[in-house]
Amino acid sequence: MKKNNGELGFFKRNSEKIMTITIIxxxxxxxxxxxxxxxxxxxRSFSEDMVRGFVPTKLTLKNWRFxxxxxxxxxxxxxxxxxxxxxxxxxxxIEVLIxxxxxxxxxxxxxxxxxxxxxxxxxxxxxxxxxLMVAVFYLLKVLNLLDSLFGIILLKASLExxxxxxxxxxxxxGVPWExxxxxxxxxxxxxxxxxxxxxxxxxxxxxxxxxFAFLSGWSEFVFINTFxxxxxxxxxxxxxKGIIGDxxxxxYGLVTAVGLFYMLPTIIFFFFVSKHMIKLTIGGVKG
Amino acid sequence: xxxxxxxxxxxxxxxxxxxxxxxxxxxxxLTIVLAFTNMDYSFKWxxxxxxxxxxxxxxxxxxxxxxxxxxxxxxTLGFFNVGxxxxxxxxxxxxxxxxxSFFRTLWMxxxxxxxxxxxxxxxxxxxxxxxxxxxxxxxxxxxxxxxxLYSSPMLIIILANGFIGASMGMLVFTAAIKAxxxxxxxxxxxxxxxxxxxxxKITLPLIKWHILFVTAYQTLSxxxxxxxxLIITDGGPVYRTEVWALYTYHNxxxxxxxxxxxxxxxxxxxxxxxxxxxxxxxxxxxxxMAKPRIEVD
Numbered sequence: 001m002k003k004n005n006g007e008l009g010f011f012k013r014n015s016e017k018i019m020t021i022t023i024i025x026x027x028x029x030x031x032x033x034x035x036x037x038x039x040x041x042x043x044r045s046f047s048e049d050m051v052r053g054f055v056p057t058k059l060t061l062k063n064w065r066f067x068x069x070x071x072x073x074x075x076x077x078x079x080x081x082x083x084x085x086x087x088x089x090x091x092x093x094i095e096v097l098i099x100x101x102x103x104x105x106x107x108x109x110x111x112x113x114x115x116x117x118x119x120x121x122x123x124x125x126x127x128x129x130x131x132l133m134v135a136v137f138y139l140l141k142v143l144n145l146l147d148s149l150f151g152i153i154l155l156k157a158s159l160e161x162x163x164x165x166x167x168x169x170x171x172x173x174g175v176p177w178e179x180x181x182x183x184x185x186x187x188x189x190x191x192x193x194x195x196x197x198x199x200x201x202x203x204x205x206x207x208x209x210x211x212f213a214f215l216s217g218w219s220e221f222v223f224i225n226t227f228x229x230x231x232x233x234x235x236x237x238x239x240x241k242g243i244i245g246d247x248x249x250x251x252y253g254l255v256t257a258v259g260l261f262y263m264l265p266t267i268i269f270f271f272f273v274s275k276h277m278i279k280l281t282i283g284g285v286k287g
Numbered sequence: 288x289x290x291x292x293x294x295x296x297x298x299x300x301x302x303x304x305x306x307x308x309x310x311x312x313x314x315x316x317l318t319i320v321l322a323f324t325n326m327d328y329s330f331k332w333x334x335x336x337x338x339x340x341x342x343x344x345x346x347x348x349x350x351x352x353x354x355x356x357x358x359x360x361x362x363t364l365g366f367f368n369v370g371x372x373x374x375x376x377x378x379x380x381x382x383x384x385x386x387x388s389f390f391r392t393l394w395m396x397x398x399x400x401x402x403x404x405x406x407x408x409x410x411x412x413x414x415x416x417x418x419x420x421x422x423x424x425x426x427x428x429x430x431x432x433x434x435x436l437y438s439s440p441m442l443i444i445i446l447a448n449g450f451i452g453a454s455m456g457m458l459v460f461t462a463a464i465k466a467x468x469x470x471x472x473x474x475x476x477x478x479x480x481x482x483x484x485x486x487x488k489i490t491l492p493l494i495k496w497h498i499l500f501v502t503a504y505q506t507l508s509x510x511x512x513x514x515x516x517l518i519i520t521d522g523g524p525v526y527r528t529e530v531w532a533l534y535t536y537h538n539x540x541x542x543x544x545x546x547x548x549x550x551x552x553x554x555x556x557x558x559x560x561x562x563x564x565x566x567x568x569x570x571x572x573x574x575x576m577a578k579p580r581i582e583v584d
Contacts, residue, residue, distance in 0.1 A: 019482060027390050030374065034393055034450060036420065037408035050418070098302040105299035117300070119567060124311060126504060128511030128561040131532065131555040133316035134539045134548045136310065141330070158306035165303055170516040190295060211380050211404065219401035222514050226540050241403045241518070248410060252418065266399050270392070 013244055037153050045257035063253035066243075067261070073246075074239060075231045077261075083149060084218055084235040088265075090153035091160075091217030098161050099209055100202070103168025104194055108180075124162040140227055147229045155227075157213070164209050171205025172198065196234065211269065218265050236262045318556055321549035328543040339550035348526055348534065356530040358441060359448075359516075360509045367449025368505040369498060372456025377486055380464045391461065397451045406518035409447045410436075440520045440528045447515050456501040466516040500570055507562050511555055531555065 028035075045063050047056030066077050105111075106118060136155065137146070145151030175198055183193040199206075221237040228234065243258045297304075325335045343349060375394060379387035397405050412420040413435035424434035435443060467490065475485050491498075512531035516522065522529035522537065529537070532555060539548030 020382060022314050023381055026377050026387065027375070030371070031390060031393050033412065033446070034396060037412065038396065040411060040420070041404075041408065098306065101299045102303035105296040109296035111296045111301075113354065114296075117304075118309075123563040123567055124307065126507060126566055127311075127559045128507055128555065129311065130513070130553050131511045131535070131559060132311070132314035132318055133315035133536065134545055134552055135321060137539065138317060138321065138326075138330070138545065139309075139314060154306075155310060158310040158404050159305055162311075215399055219399075222517070225517075226536075237401055237403050240401070240407075244407055244410070248407075248414075249416070252411070255407065259407050262401055263328045266396075266401070269399065270396065 007099065041256050041260055041263075044252055045260045047253065051253075056068050060253075061256035061284045063251075064261075066200035066254065066258055071243070074242065075135055075234050077239070078237055079232070080234050080239045083233060085238075087149055087153055087156070087220060087224075087235055088214045088217035090150070091157045091220075092213040094153065094157035095164050095213040096206055096210050098157070100199065100206060101169045102161070102165040103170075103202075103205075104174050104198065106169040107172035118166075121162045125166070130222070133222075137227065146227055147233065149233055149235075150229075152220065152223050152227060153217070155223060156217055160213065160216065164213070168202070168205050168209060171202045171208075175201045215265060215269065300352055305520070315556060315560070318549050318552050321546060322553045324546040324549075326524065326545040326549075328545075330545075333546075335546070337546050342547065343550065343554075348529070351526050352529050352531055352534045355526075355528060356510065356532075359528070359530050360446060360506060363445050363448050363452060363509055364502065364505055366445070368452035368456050368509065369502050371449060371453040372460055372501065373498070375453065375457045376460035376464055377490065380461060381482065391454075391457060394450075394454045394457055398454050402514050403518055405451070406447065406515060409443060409519055413443050436520060437524055441526060442517050444528050447519055448509070451515070452505060452509070455505065459497050459501050460494060463497040464490055467493050501569075503562070503566055507559060510558065 024130050043056055044050060046059050046061070048058040048060045048062070050056055066074075070076060106114065140146045140148075140151050140155070143151070145154065179197055179201070183197040184190070188196065219237065220235070221241065222239050224235050225241070228238070240258050240262045244255055247255050322339055323334055323336060325333050325338065325427065379390050381387075382390075411418075412503045414420075414422065415432060415434040415436065417423060417426050417432050419432075419435075422436060425432065471489050471493075472485060475489055480488070489577055511532050513530060513536060516530060516533050517536070522533050531551065535551040535555065537546050538544045538551060
């Protein structure tokens, strides 16, 4: 064995290389629908037509005409985009505020019922809230929050708050006690300590919560589709769904351009944020 | 243990408690109460006893819906949410971290894409004309375009949900595999174990708890999920992809039969509550807490 060591090493190096290449090829193969799908979405939105599946014939900006001219039967794209931003920012604000309050209490205080609340949060995370839609419809009606973006914001944020609180608690747990002690000894109240000392230290947690809350508010479809009736309150999900339905067979260029426009925050997230940031497991509503 | 001492944490927690009460607890109770009424768009409280529940077994669409729900849930779960998730995490963790996380990031993309845009990608792939990807591929071997949404709608919604569902298991399994001490793998390699041998004898046994957890958890979310089906096939053609959760939705919001819709949801809610409680007991506090919430690049 010993004298063949060099040869064996050479063989082993090569076989490991072959193994690596095989694994990469398999991964490319199973990821292909994702790669091709998004590739098509981007290229198609800038091309006149496509031949042989996804080869563009001529580049054009005509597909993006919805940005500067009204589409018949559709609300103004910028009003719709504004509504979408309101929902996204609203969900983000409510979620960040409530989860950073709740997470602090769960991480730092010992009080009766603490463990029951934590168990409840975990149970709520496993529970599929989407099955409550019929009751939520009635509830929103009673609260006069049907056909209202505020209703959507409140509902969307609320459903994500239990799990968000859990995530924030995790970030608070990572902050050493000593810093808070120092604050308390310096004469701060508990509340001041939280604002001035602890909160700045959980900025990464707040950023994570904020980004994911924004994206989830931005993408919301089912609630908008069900609880919003007036066109003036449409968000992009409803707009894009409509365009897909009306133009899918007539004008893929327009459909992909509208879709890509709607997807911009996701794209920005992928190119600029995801490298530095953290990926959360988003369970619950989506399969 | 005075009032003052316990007052502060509840001050911090009260906003969360209020929203949980408003959008979880009240709706659960309301769903159950509504199930005993025949409420429609006039919103009158007409209590009809167990009528809705008696109607369910005689509803001629129900058998179709039940079998769709089982097929959809278990095939998506087996092939993607657990199966594909395992394949991706086993393969990517065998590569360098840089290449591995590149592929995992790609698999996160569908989950973070707005659902209507993601649905569009599948509508294009299975477009009935030669403009669609699958029919273009058929044309390469001189086959006529096929109307995929008519011929195999179930396959399409399983694929569409699967490519999203795989990412949750992928994150959980990847974190679990990375937590296995490197020495185990090194020792096995020195002993001459092949890749498959290592996966079978070391990796899989060590992450079987996580596999069980993802299976349990994802069964529940698949049972209740309908968003992508609503977008891609809307349950059609003729109820061929109508699952329980979507049938509930259609009854309530397309036919405005809120009472009957609520009765159908009660069954999902009961399954949800029972399963959530069983998981809590079975997996225990510790495991759920240890669930990797985060993957740092």
